[in-house]
Amino acid sequence: MNAPPPIQTVATTPFADQRPGTSGLRKKTTVFQQPHYLANFVQSIFASLEGYAGKTLVLGGDGRYFNREAIQIVLKMAAANGFGEIVVGRGGILSTPAASAVIRAEKAFGGIVLSASHNPGGPDGDFGIKYNISNGGPAPEKITEAIFDHSRTIESYKIVEAPDVDLDTLGETRLGATKVRVIDPVAIYLDLMESLFDFDAIAAMFRAGFTLKFDAMSAVTGPYAKAIFEERLGAAPGSVINAEPLEDFGGHHPDPNLVHAKHLLDLALSPHSPDLCAASDGDGDRNLVIGRGIFVTPSDSLAIIAANAHLVKGYSGGIAGVARSMPTSRAADRVAQKLGIGIYETPTGWKFFGNLLDAGRVTICGEESAGAGSNHVREKDGLWAVLMWLNILAVRKQSVAEIVRGHWAEYGRNYYSRHDYEEVASEGANALIADLRKKLPSLPGQTFGALKIEAADDFAYHDPIDQSISKQQGVRILFADGSRIVYRLSGTGTSGATLRVYIELFEPDPAKHDLETQGALGALIPLAESLADIRGHTGRTEPSVIT
Ligand code: VG1
Ligand code: CO
DSSP states (O other), X not given: OOOXXXXXXXXXXXXXXXXXXXXXXXXXXXXHTSTTHHHHHHHHHHHTOOSOTTOEEEEEEOOOTTHHHHHHHHHHHHHHTTOSEEEEEEEEXXXXXXXXXXXXXXXXXXXXXXXXXXXXXXXXXXXXXXEEOTTSSBOOHHHHHHHHHXXXXXXXXXXXXXXXXXXXXXXXXXXTTEEEEEEOTTHHHHHXXXXXXXXXXXXXXXHTTXXXXXXXXXXXXXXXXXXXXXXXXXXXXXXXXXXXXXXXXXXXXXXXXXXXXXXXXXXXXXXXOOSEEEEEXXXXXXXXXXXXXXXXXXXXXXXXXXXHGGGSGGGTTOOSEEEEETTSOTHXXXXXXXXXXXXXXXXXXXXXXXXXXXXXXXXXXEETTTEXXXXXXSSOOHHHHHHXXXXXXXXXXXXXXXXXXXXXXXXXXXXXXXXXXXXXXHHHHHHHXXXXXXXXXXXXXXXXXXXXXXXXXXXOEEOTTTOOEEOOOOEEEXXXXXXXXXXXXXXXXXXXXXXXXXXXXXXXXXXGOOSOHHHHTTTHHHHHHHHHTHHHHHOXXXXXXXX
């Protein structure tokens, strides 16, 4: 028996900027590469947890640049801090939803996910890390704040002195007293998907000629998508494109939206469109769904999934309720109303859904930012959303367009768009929000043409399960006709501030369901600009990204 590797206690000093944002800590890769930076944060995670000695930690990342080095650091620190076992995806890979599935399947104490999601990767890109609790979901604010507090006073961290663990061979090794188990990153997730969806019905649809183009964007979902769509469901070879995960995502922005995945929209609008075009992001938790000739907004997708979930094996008993982040359009609300089930409005970020899912109040959750998921894990799940659509299409035997238009005809249409002003100066962005807050009391009753402001507030969330309160989650301006403008600052960016403006208009009349979105929102867009004086505060005359 070799002597156990020595545990080193390394002296360090705090970094002032380790407050987790909407989804963990995200910074430029170069920031994470500074000596002690990652280790400080990891030790701060462990310091804010209790009772993990001898327990299991799940570890994986989206494979971006610096993933392998970071995995080794976390492995050695988790061992030094007394975890009994670390379950790590082969190659250090786990998509975010797969990490959540593995935490749950392994009944682990928690997990660490290394990802900056849809942000670009590489030496000049971004890196990120977050902690997930035993339910498989992102740590709630109570824990993320404790991590931040610890990071401000940290003096040392613990790490074992040992050679790097071989991440590429399945099986068990040891780091001192700690067992390290390298697992297939796909297997547990694939089994879970098979338990939820009718793979036979979807496979039959492919055999009958259904066509799919899924862009993995050179990010983590490639191996998952190949295994599920092509190998198990029989989609034609080549249905999954950019399937090989690359450290820098091929130099692209792995964000499945209409800007960075515009080629899919172009394809879907062309005469050669497949029946379904789809994509997911850097870490596999977001989804893009485009039918032949029709883009499905994430907010509509949530509503349509909720309305049709009972057609899918894993949800055939019906759904308990739906939750959506506050800026997400209210299309899902009307579905919940019709089904007579609960609808919950939470702040932005998946961590706010965890309690509702655990308590069984909701089954399906979603965000306007291309996120949808269910109680099968505690993260949003890109491939799950695509499988949900495939299964619904297989059962209904209609096209995406028919289903979407039918949904609008039944429930009305929520025209919806998000305007992002990226990398604006933080000072101006903060002043814009502060000014809006000051204005709130004077807004109700004001009219602008046909638009009358009915209410205006700064969204605060009272969690009905643990009673925690999260304030200042976005300024909402609600109009008498059901239209809405929401303003908030991004909590995932890594340079300057990003202002997000969410604009929504409800149109019940089916005769008006064929308008172009920006045109339909024509009266609200200039009002969103003038109410907040976006130009005055940011110097910008137009958004940098419209989705
Ligand atoms: C954005 C989205 C939010 C999402 C978050 C993490 O946050 O708006 O809906 O939950 O990203 O998604 P923000 O604070 O930048 O608006 V991911 O796929 O980046 O983990
Ligand atoms: Co993501």
